[in-house]
Amino acid sequence: MFNIPKKDAITFVLFAIVVLTMPIWLAPLGASYPGLLQKFAIYALLAVGYNILFGLTGYLSFGHAAFLGVGSYAAVWSFKLLSMNPVLALVFAIFFSGLFALAIGFISLRRSGIYFSILTLAFAQMSYKLAYSVLSPITHGENGLQLTLQDPRAIDMMFIERGSSLPTSSLFGIPMNGYAGFYFCAVILLIGFFIAQKITSSPFGMMLKGIKSNEDRMNYTGFNTKPYMLTAFVISGIYAGVAGGLLSITDPLAGAERMQWTASGELVLMTILGGVGTLVGPVIGAWIIKYFENIFSAFNESVLHNFFAFLPDNFESIVVLISSKFVGEGWHLTLGLMFVLVVVFLPGGIMEGVRRISARFSNRKDPSKGEEVIDPENLPKPDLKKGE
Amino acid sequence: MDAFFLQVLNGLDKGGAYALIALGLTLVFGTLGVVNFAHGALFMIGAFCAVTFRKLITLEQVVLSKTELSPWGTPLEIRTPYAQQWFGDFGNVLIDYSVPFSLLLAIPVMLLIGISMERGLIKHFYKRPHAEQILVTFGLAIVLQEIVKTFFGANPNPQPIPQALQGAADLGVMVGLAQHTITYPIWRLVYLLFSLSVIASVFAFLRFTTFGMVVRAGMADRETVSMLGINIDKRFTIMFGIAAVVAGLAGVMYTPILPPDYTLGMDFLVLSFIVVVVGGMGSLPGAVLAGFTLGVVQSLASMTAVKDILPGIDQIIIYLVAVIILLVRPRGLLGKRGVMEN
Amino acid sequence: MVKASNNTVLHVADVHKTFGGLHALADVDLAIEEGKTHAIIGPNGAGKSTLLNVIVGKLAPTRGTVVLDGEVLTGKSPHEINQMGVARVFQTPEIFPDLSVFDNVMAPAFAKRDGSFKINIFNSLQSEKDIAQEAEEIIVDFGLEPMINTHAGALSRGHKRRLELAMCLIQKPRILLLDEPTAGMSRHDTNTTIDLLKKIKSTGMTKIIIEHDMHVVFSLADKVSVLAQGRIIAEGSPDEIRANPKVKEAYLGESSE
Numbered sequence: 001m002f003n004i005p006k007k008d009a010i011t012f013v014l015f016a017i018v019v020l021t022m023p024i025w026l027a028p029l030g031a032s033y034p035g036l037l038q039k040f041a042i043y044a045l046l047a048v049g050y051n052i053l054f055g056l057t058g059y060l061s062f063g064h065a066a067f068l069g070v071g072s073y074a075a076v077w078s079f080k081l082l083s084m085n086p087v088l089a090l091v092f093a094i095f096f097s098g099l100f101a102l103a104i105g106f107i108s109l110r111r112s113g114i115y116f117s118i119l120t121l122a123f124a125q126m127s128y129k130l131a132y133s134v135l136s137p138i139t140h141g142e143n144g145l146q147l148t149l150q151d152p153r154a155i156d157m158m159f160i161e162r163g164s165s166l167p168t169s170s171l172f173g174i175p176m177n178g179y180a181g182f183y184f185c186a187v188i189l190l191i192g193f194f195i196a197q198k199i200t201s202s203p204f205g206m207m208l209k210g211i212k213s214n215e216d217r218m219n220y221t222g223f224n225t226k227p228y229m230l231t232a233f234v235i236s237g238i239y240a241g242v243a244g245g246l247l248s249i250t251d252p253l254a255g256a257e258r259m260q261w262t263a264s265g266e267l268v269l270m271t272i273l274g275g276v277g278t279l280v281g282p283v284i285g286a287w288i289i290k291y292f293e294n295i296f297s298a299f300n301e302s303v304l305h306n307f308f309a310f311l312p313d314n315f316e317s318i319v320v321l322i323s324s325k326f327v328g329e330g331w332h333l334t335l336g337l338m339f340v341l342v343v344v345f346l347p348g349g350i351m352e353g354v355r356r357i358s359a360r361f362s363n364r365k366d367p368s369k370g371e372e373v374i375d376p377e378n379l380p381k382p383d384l385k386k387g388e
Numbered sequence: 389m390d391a392f393f394l395q396v397l398n399g400l401d402k403g404g405a406y407a408l409i410a411l412g413l414t415l416v417f418g419t420l421g422v423v424n425f426a427h428g429a430l431f432m433i434g435a436f437c438a439v440t441f442r443k444l445i446t447l448e449q450v451v452l453s454k455t456e457l458s459p460w461g462t463p464l465e466i467r468t469p470y471a472q473q474w475f476g477d478f479g480n481v482l483i484d485y486s487v488p489f490s491l492l493l494a495i496p497v498m499l500l501i502g503i504s505m506e507r508g509l510i511k512h513f514y515k516r517p518h519a520e521q522i523l524v525t526f527g528l529a530i531v532l533q534e535i536v537k538t539f540f541g542a543n544p545n546p547q548p549i550p551q552a553l554q555g556a557a558d559l560g561v562m563v564g565l566a567q568h569t570i571t572y573p574i575w576r577l578v579y580l581l582f583s584l585s586v587i588a589s590v591f592a593f594l595r596f597t598t599f600g601m602v603v604r605a606g607m608a609d610r611e612t613v614s615m616l617g618i619n620i621d622k623r624f625t626i627m628f629g630i631a632a633v634v635a636g637l638a639g640v641m642y643t644p645i646l647p648p649d650y651t652l653g654m655d656f657l658v659l660s661f662i663v664v665v666v667g668g669m670g671s672l673p674g675a676v677l678a679g680f681t682l683g684v685v686q687s688l689a690s691m692t693a694v695k696d697i698l699p700g701i702d703q704i705i706i707y708l709v710a711v712i713i714l715l716v717r718p719r720g721l722l723g724k725r726g727v728m729e730n
Numbered sequence: 731m732v733k734a735s736n737n738t739v740l741h742v743a744d745v746h747k748t749f750g751g752l753h754a755l756a757d758v759d760l761a762i763e764e765g766k767t768h769a770i771i772g773p774n775g776a777g778k779s780t781l782l783n784v785i786v787g788k789l790a791p792t793r794g795t796v797v798l799d800g801e802v803l804t805g806k807s808p809h810e811i812n813q814m815g816v817a818r819v820f821q822t823p824e825i826f827p828d829l830s831v832f833d834n835v836m837a838p839a840f841a842k843r844d845g846s847f848k849i850n851i852f853n854s855l856q857s858e859k860d861i862a863q864e865a866e867e868i869i870v871d872f873g874l875e876p877m878i879n880t881h882a883g884a885l886s887r888g889h890k891r892r893l894e895l896a897m898c899l900i901q902k903p904r905i906l907l908l909d910e911p912t913a914g915m916s917r918h919d920t921n922t923t924i925d926l927l928k929k930i931k932s933t934g935m936t937k938i939i940i941e942h943d944m945h946v947v948f949s950l951a952d953k954v955s956v957l958a959q960g961r962i963i964a965e966g967s968p969d970e971i972r973a974n975p976k977v978k979e980a981y982l983g984e985s986s987e
Binding site for chain 2: 058107110114115121122132135269325335347
Binding site for chain 1: 808825836838841852897901
């Protein structure tokens with residue numbers, strides 16, 4: 001089970017070192033505080049899981065935010081009803097997000113292409129709207145689901161007295177906020193990354209790539225693609241559920257806005273930005289977006305004035321005026337532009353860029369690419385109506 | 389029964405907006421084969437054409453009165469809109485009817501935005517996968533909405549209904565019912581008629597002009613038309629502009645119903661995509677039919693009688709209908725087989 | 731219904747297919763014999779591809795059945811029919827353009843060994859030694875080893891066809907369906923393909939081949955059926971078909987053939 005190709009093993013070790021030393025190397029970048037570190041680990045996990053669906057099979061889901069939300073709610077309910085133990089909360093999150101993904105996937109996967117995307121979008125929006133309205137008893141609507149002093153916490157109550165303040169989630173007595181929370185998330189991320197590596201290098205992963213490449217051929221080759229797709233969908237839904245659970249573990253407050261479709265859009269962006277179909281790419285994409293979201297949105301004009309202080313005064317104020325539109329409140333503008341530029345110029349994302357640069361530096365030809373032969377059949381076909 | 393009629397009417401004006409946006413989306417998809425997630429943003433920009441127009445014509449000249457004093461003892465400020473100064477009474481009409489007059493601003497602006505969008509960005513994506521088209525236009529939508537936000541802020545900008553068109557019409561009386569059984573805001577009626585006439589003009593344009601005939605032929609079989617030596621791309625570009633205009637006009641006229649803010653586009657985008665899919669990808673009549681149907685269905689679902697039986701149904705009904713249609717009849721109400729299945 | 735005999739592997743029994751009001755196939759009855767190469771020829775639009783699509787489960791016949799070794803194929807989905815031993819080569823090669831040539835050949839081998847669905851996550855591709863070896867052998871056989879790690883989408887058209895054939899043959903199917911395997915090929919490539927197909931023929935594999943090129947048909951087929959306007963108008967050995975006046979007429983009617 002643990003036998004993985006040497007190349008993957010090296011990647012994993014390097015990745016583990018990078019993740020676990022984040023508090024150190026992010027310090028000079030001003031991002032080494034627990035709240036942000038936890039987000040890095042959690043959203044990286046989310047992106048790794050999303051890539052199992054979108055990257056390997058090519059099915060574009062706009063509904064993963066729903067699984068994130070379900071995971072968050074499940075974890076908070078586990079805190080409320082049973083125990084503050086984070087592992088139990090994750091089990092809850094896995095179970096419910098898995099179940100939810102199974103139901104939505106079963107229906108959505110009856111269609112492919114943009115119809116699949118719209119179906120997942122419709123389900124996510126339904127979940128979001130219901131979480132705000134009818135399901136308020138479960139989700140606590142706009143206020144969000146949070147812990148109260150009166151929660152039953154059945155298992156915990158057998159061992160400890162009810163305290164006078166809100167409890168925090170803890171494992172072996174170590175509270176899951178602060179750096180301990182980050183390391184907990186980091187370990188889960190590493191496990192998730194390892195599983196994703198296994199899937200990618202396994203025959204199962206190859207089948208998923210086969211579906212992306214030519215689903216019809218998969219059928220004529222004797223594969224029943226539906227269960228393959230459903231498995232991939234559920235696995236990636238569970239990743240999102242675990243990520244949602246971790247969000248609740250580090251901060252036990254679950255709100256419906258996590259389920260909005262723009263949250264799914266952000267996830268797609270992370271994956272695209274980093275590099276669809278690669279293992280490390282989505283992680284990098286998630287980190288970049290979360291980093292800039294935190295750093296850029298904290299910028300204000302005085303920071304900019306300091307930053308551009310070396311410029312002549314008049315010029316400086318113009319530069320500050322323009323650049324202020326892109327930071328702080330305007331951070332989404334930067335995000336949108338980044339999105340457009342990446343899709344236009346670098347559809348393979350950052351990983352593609354890295355590959356191109358390294359290819360330029362080394363004259364060695366990439367053996368996996370071989371010689372490009374221009375074949376008229378490979379050119380994209382203009383006809384959109386692929387019917388019979 | 390009266391409540392039922394009223395809800396149907398209420399649904400129709402919303403349906404009109406859905407239909408107009410969906411019509412544009414379908415035109416773009418049918419002609420260029422592009423799935424345009426920035427189409428909702430065009431609707432939003434249209435709405436902000438109305439906001440801008442009103443801001444411009446209500447610019448005021450401030451004169452300090454020499455004789456009168458304000459309650460604070462300072463000279464009274466007399467504000468007169470420049471429009472009034474320059475055009476006299478017509479200026480006042482202009483201000484009162486700012487929303488309908490904005491249409492005149494919106495047409496060239498939307499045409500320009502539409503065409504530059506197509507030439508600048510969309511044309512590079514004709515032959516890329518649909519997923520990439522969705523992503524790039526989604527990014528563009530974010531950019532457009534953020535730009536609007538920088539200029540107009542995050543708050544909604546309410547627009548007034550012209551005085552003559554305020555209030556409600558008693559439709560019940562017209563069909564012989566007692567007074568006040570079916571009253572309906574006049575502006576919504578105007579919106580309904582407006583959307584119907586825009587839809588009619590688009591169809592007439594496609595049906596009766598040579599330009600429209602070429603475009604329709606191109607939608608059916610692009611390659612053959614190109615082989616006839618007709619420059620189909622240029623016409624398709626213009627169609628993109630027209631689609632943008634249609635979305636923009638829909639946005640302008642909708643401002644008195646829903647005060648626009650920068651997120652308006654995204655809200656309508658998701659819904660109008662659902663409308664397009666329900667109507668059938670690439671079918672213009674389908675888009676119109678589905679637009680009105682979903683508007684009415686949504687409106688009916690928010691009746692208390694319905695909500696009592698199925699709580700929350702008004703929130704999700706459109707999505708639910710979309711899911712059912714996609715599963716039972718994946719090509720939508722009027723769509724052709726096999727479009728975009730892959 | 732009368733023609734099925736003892737050594738019939740695949741029996742297309744009385745198959746009808748209509749599209750709207752159009753009869754694409756009418757009363758088609760074919761008995762494919764074990765180990766034989768059965769060619770189906772006919773002018774454009776005669777229903778040849780429709781027939782293949784019915785056999786592999788892409789299209790459901792309006793009436794009639796297809797039976798393989800006593801088991802009814804009609805109503806089954808393409809992957810089930812493949813699992814029962816029917817493999818198909820398409821007119822334009824259907825391969826996995828984003829996967830390497832090696833993976834392209836491995837995938838069908840997995841389908842053969844593991845069935846239509848198996849969550850095989852714990853093994854890596856490298857640890858699947860048997861399948862890797864099998865794939866390598868067939869790649870060498872087909873002369874594709876110089877490009878074993880190339881993305882299949884980057885291959886030339888001729889190599890793609892060869893790859894697709896290899897993908898079908900690694901499954902050792904009961905029946906191999908070939909849809910115009912030499913369409914658009916140069917004379918030289920056509921001859922290479924004929925040699926390749928002859929080699930396969932010597933293994934005793936049953937084949938159905940659709941072809942325009944009479945040269946290919948007469949050098950490979952044991953039996954020829956002629957399809958015109960959805961009906962079988964003649965059947966027999968290549969020599970009989972060559973002499974058949976009805977066939978001449980059908981082809982002369984479409985002088986471009």
